[in-house]
Amino acid sequence: MRHQIPLIITFVAGITMIVQYFVPHEPFAALSQQFRIWFLIIATFAMILGVGNIIKIHVERISRARPGWGYSVILLAGLATTAISGIGWGIQPGTIFFYLFWNLLIPLGSTMFALLAFFITSAAYRAFRARTAEATLLLAAAIIVMLSRVPVGTYLWDRFPIVGNWIMDYPNTAGQRAIMIGIALGVVSASLRIILGIERTYMGAGK
Amino acid sequence: MSIFERLTRIDRRIIFCTVALAVIIPLLRPIGFPVSVSPSVKKLYDAIEALPPGSRVLMSFDYDPSTMPEVYPMNFSIAKHCFKRGLKVYGMALWATGVSLGQDALEKAAKQYDKAYGVDYINLGFKAGGIVVISAMAENVVETFPEDYAGRSVGQFPVMKGVRNFDDFDLIVDFSAGDPGVIQWIMIAYGRYGKKVGAGCTAVSAPAFYPYLNAGQLVGLLGGMKGAAEYEKLMDYMGTATAGMDAQSVVHALIVFYVLFGNAMYLVERRRSRRNRL
Amino acid sequence: MSTTLGVWIAAFLTLCILSFLYKDNPFYKFAEHLFVGTSAGYWAAYYYHNILKPNLYVPLFKEGKLLYIIPLALGIMMLMRLWPRIGWISRWPLAFIVGTYAGYNLITYLQTNALAQVKATLTPFTDVSRVILFVGVLTGLIYFFFSKEHRGIFGKAARVGIWFLMVAFGASFGYTVMARVSLIIGRMMFLLKDWLGVID
Numbered sequence: 049m050r051h052q053i054p055l056i057i058t059f060v061a062g063i064t065m066i067v068q069y070f071v072p073h074e075p076f077a078a079l080s081q082q083f084r085i086w087f088l089i090i091a092t093f094a095m096i097l098g099v100g101n102i103i104k105i106h107v108e109r110i111s112r113a114r115p116g117w118g119y120s121v122i123l124l125a126g127l128a129t130t131a132i133s134g135i136g137w138g139i140q141p142g143t144i145f146f147y148l149f150w151n152l153l154i155p156l157g158s159t160m161f162a163l164l165a166f167f168i169t170s171a172a173y174r175a176f177r178a179r180t181a182e183a184t185l186l187l188a189a190a191i192i193v194m195l196s197r198v199p200v201g202t203y204l205w206d207r208f209p210i211v212g213n214w215i216m217d218y219p220n221t222a223g224q225r226a227i228m229i230g231i232a233l234g235v236v237s238a239s240l241r242i243i244l245g246i247e248r249t250y251m252g253a254g255k
Numbered sequence: 256m257s258i259f260e261r262l263t264r265i266d267r268r269i270i271f272c273t274v275a276l277a278v279i280i281p282l283l284r285p286i287g288f289p290v291s292v293s294p295s296v297k298k299l300y301d302a303i304e305a306l307p308p309g310s311r312v313l314m315s316f317d318y319d320p321s322t323m324p325e326v327y328p329m330n331f332s333i334a335k336h337c338f339k340r341g342l343k344v345y346g347m348a349l350w351a352t353g354v355s356l357g358q359d360a361l362e363k364a365a366k367q368y369d370k371a372y373g374v375d376y377i378n379l380g381f382k383a384g385g386i387v388v389i390s391a392m393a394e395n396v397v398e399t400f401p402e403d404y405a406g407r408s409v410g411q412f413p414v415m416k417g418v419r420n421f422d423d424f425d426l427i428v429d430f431s432a433g434d435p436g437v438i439q440w441i442m443i444a445y446g447r448y449g450k451k452v453g454a455g456c457t458a459v460s461a462p463a464f465y466p467y468l469n470a471g472q473l474v475g476l477l478g479g480m481k482g483a484a485e486y487e488k489l490m491d492y493m494g495t496a497t498a499g500m501d502a503q504s505v506v507h508a509l510i511v512f513y514v515l516f517g518n519a520m521y522l523v524e525r526r527r528s529r530r531n532r533l
Numbered sequence: 534m535s536t537t538l539g540v541w542i543a544a545f546l547t548l549c550i551l552s553f554l555y556k557d558n559p560f561y562k563f564a565e566h567l568f569v570g571t572s573a574g575y576w577a578a579y580y581y582h583n584i585l586k587p588n589l590y591v592p593l594f595k596e597g598k599l600l601y602i603i604p605l606a607l608g609i610m611m612l613m614r615l616w617p618r619i620g621w622i623s624r625w626p627l628a629f630i631v632g633t634y635a636g637y638n639l640i641t642y643l644q645t646n647a648l649a650q651v652k653a654t655l656t657p658f659t660d661v662s663r664v665i666l667f668v669g670v671l672t673g674l675i676y677f678f679f680s681k682e683h684r685g686i687f688g689k690a691a692r693v694g695i696w697f698l699m700v701a702f703g704a705s706f707g708y709t710v711m712a713r714v715s716l717i718i719g720r721m722m723f724l725l726k727d728w729l730g731v732i733d
Contacts (some may be wrong), residue, residue, distance in 0.1 A: 050621050050624065051624075053625060053628075054624040054625055054627070054628035055628070057625060057628040057629050057632060058628040058629075058631055058632035058635070059632065060632065061628070061629050061632030061633045061636060062632040062633070062635045062636035062639070063636065064636065065632075065633055065636025065637050065640075066636045066639060066640055069447070069640045077394070080390075081391065081394050081395065081398070082600070083633060084384075084387050084388075084390055084391035084394075084399075084633075085391060085398065085399070085588065085604075086603060086604040086607070086629070087384050087387045087391075087629070087630065087633050088382050088383055088384040088387060088388055088391065088399075088584060088588060089584065089585075089588055089589050089601075089604035089605070089608055090604050090607050090608050090611060090626045090629060090630060091383040091384040091387070091630060092383045092580050092584045092585060092608070093607075093608030093609070093611040093612060093626065094383075094611055094626070094627075094630065095383055095576065095580060096577070096580055096608075096612065097611055097612055097614055097615065097623075098573075099573045099576065099577050100612065100615050101615065102569070102573050104615060116562070119562050119563065119565075119566040120566070122563055122566045122567055122570065123566040123567070123569050123570035124570060125570065126566070126567045126568075126569075126570025126571040126574060127570040127571070127573045127574040127577075128570075128574065129571075129574065130570070130571045130573075130574025130575050130577075130578065131573075131574035131575075131577040131578050132574075133578075134574065134575070134577070134578025134579070134581070134582070135577070135578050135581045135582070138405065138406070138582075139354075139355075139404070139405065139578055139579065139582055140405045141358070141359075141362075145575075145578060146355065147539060148571060148575075149355050149575060150355075150539065150543075151539035151540075151542045151543045152542065152543070152546065152567065152571050153320055153352075153568070153571050153572060153575055154320040154323065154543070155320075155542075155543035155544070155546045155547045155550075155720075155723070156320075156546050156550065156564055156567060156568035156571065157319060157320035157321040157323075157352075157568065157572070158320045158321050158322075158323050158324065158716060158719055158720055159546070159547045159550035159551060159720050160321060160550055160565075160568060161321040161322070161713070161716050162550075162551075162713070162716035162717040162719065162720045163550065163551070163553060163554065163717075164713040164716070165274060165506070165713040165714050165716060165717040166270070166271045166274050166275075166554055166717070168510075168709065168710055168713050169270055169271075169274050169506075169509070169510050169513060169710075170267040170270045170271070172510055172513055172514050172517070172710070173270060173513035173514065173516070173517045174263065174517065176514050176517065176518075177517065177518060177521050178518050178521070178522075182695055182696065182699045183699075185696055185699040185700060185703065186699040186700070186702050186703040186706070187514065187518070187703065188703065189699070189700040189701075189702075189703025189704055189707070190514075190703040190704070190706040190707045190710075191511050191514065191515075191707070192707075193703065193704045193706075193707030193708065194507045194510065194511055194707040194710055194711070195507065195508075195511060197458075197479075197481050197507070197707065197708070197711055198288075198481065198500065198503050198504040198507045198508075198711075199288030199289060199290055199291070199500055199501075199504050200288055200504035200505070200507065200508050201504075201507075202288075202289070202291055203288060203504075209291050209293065213293055213294065214662070215700065215704060216462065216465055216704060217465065217469065217662070218662045218665050218666050218669070219665065219669055219697055219700040219701070219704075220462055220465055220700060220701045220704040221465045221466050221468075221469045221666060221669075222665065222666050222667075222668070222669020222670045222673060222697045222701070223669060223673055223697040223698045223699075223700055223701025223702070224462060224463050224465055224466050224701050225466040225469075225650050225653075225654065225669075225670045225673070226669065226670050226672075226673025226674050226676070226677065226694065226697065226698065227463075227673070227677075227698070227701070228463070228466055228646045228647075228650055229646065229647050229650050229651065229670070229674060230674065230677040231642075231646065232642040232643060232645075232646035232647040232650075233647060235638050235639075235642040235646075236638070236639055236642055236643050236647070238635075239634075239635040239636070239638045239639035239642075240635075240639060242631060242632070242635040243632065243635050243636065243639070250627065250628075250631045251624050251627070251628070252624075268554065268555065271554050274717070275721075278714075278717055278718055278721045279721055279725070282718070282721055282722060282725055282732055283725070283731065283732060321716070322712075322716070323719060324715050324716055324718060324719025324720075324722075325712060325715045325716070325719075351575065351576050351579035351580075351583070352572075352575065352576075354579065354583070380579075380582070380583040381579050381583040381584070382583065382584060382588075383580070383584060386634075386637050386641065387633060387634075387637065390637070399588075400587075401587045401588065401591065401592075402583075402586070402587040402591075404582075404583065405582075406582050406586065406587070438645075438646075441645055442641035442642075442644070442645045442646075443641065445645075446641060446644050446645045446649070447641075457712050458708040458709070458711040458712035458715065459705075459708060459709050459712040461708050462701065462704045462705045462708050463705070466650055466653070469653055469666075470649050470650060470652070470653030471653070472645065472649060478708065479708065479711050479712055479715055480711070480715035480718070481711065495719075495722065498722070499715065499718040499719070499722065502714075502718045502721070503711070503714055503715065503718060506714045506717075506718075507710065507711070507714065510710055510714075
């Protein structure tokens, strides 16, 4: 029951989605639409599981007074305030939830990732070296693209945007497409293995 | 330690300071570099221009605050363009964080053209499940989104009259910061239902979408803040993306300088160590 | 300078995060944990308002559509993963999610990312650029083909493939730089414009 039923569920769900793609008629159309609506509900519970896991880890950290437990209190307070205000008083403009989103979440989220601008510059200065022919090619493409995408590039040489667009449209597209096709074939084979029950690692370890 | 080694091992905080100055100075004293429009941006602009008034445009806000400086300006510009052209706009999100950002962009753009919520535009809110959500709404929009983002029944809004499934949309524009996003929209909306799909995405993901553009699976593509600035130019106004282009230029030039300088030191050092070995 | 409390809070939190550039410190850690907490709370509120209420609660409890008991049961089973002893029950809903995704991916990836891409590559060679595109895709795929040793002509073709991949990686690097720089410009604009009011 612990292994066989999940394998059957995977098989039925997978096959239904494949069949409905080619046969968009009854009973597959209605059945697959039902599956889709169920899916978005179950996917939501999967995400709630993630939130539950965060709560569990940090409650444990506080209860055992582990180093940095004070930060866990801040995390849980932030979580509780945002969730309760949103669920209790709504999420529209003018609510506490909306205020928290614009004045807490936006500055925190955008600054967190903005830090990378500094680190990427430092890394480019220290580590981006033309050690081999391939690395030189990478470096040259990066510099041309970087300059072609900003107005100062046009100021330096008016053909930079044309060269940059050509690199993006042809050599870049060729490389990206080769990667894309390779990944696609990998995904197709992995999906087939999952549907047929050959690949079972998603079920995790244990009995 | 040689001067080259010393320069290579310079405290990274000095580099950080130069980056900060390269951002701040052009913001305080704008240079006013002209922005040129690339073909991929013009294509999306033309696709919207070609729609007759009253056409329905579905927008998916699949981004978050961390990518807001890049994606929000394009979201705002394209919403502005749609309202200017008299198109009906339908917002939705595969990322919960996109709902509030998209709503803000729609509200601000609608205000400029006296468009009303529920009449000219609507925000259907967020659903979890990526590709499956797109498939579900492709078959039945109201079953998938029975309420708008604020929990009001969508049936009460005039803008939803006659909207059943993907057949009722003329163009789909995805504002994307990652997964789920552009790829899933192309796979289902274009691949399965043959809908026109345009995209505005972060610069990080833009190069990977060029094969779709080349294959005609995307009608147009805006990549990063530069893409947003190009759209602002086409819309003939100066928005936040255009305002940021001078700083973007100076920082790019600074990084190119660092890379070239770092490599020059590396080559000198390599030549010197070879000579020493001989 | 702004007189709005919200702007001051946002500016304080922005500076807390930026303080990490000097070194890791309690202000950064405070902001980091607050970020994780508010993010999770934000998503939770949206799960309730945009999915659980309209797509589950209303159909099941207000409209009496009993079939919705199935996703509710599977959803609750998913939460069992929080308790290791009964965690195995979560395999059922997980199997449903994995199976559905696998079914979709099998078709969509094959159609959109493989067949359509091959078709777009095999267009008439009207100019040199199209030939370059074809050569790049072909040699790139050869590089990814590991079932044959990369020697002789095959090895040379694989090497050409690497060059194309390097150009693509270089372009990606250039665009990544562009993205990260845009983000810091956005934050600086906020500090200089909305908070300090020194730019228009």
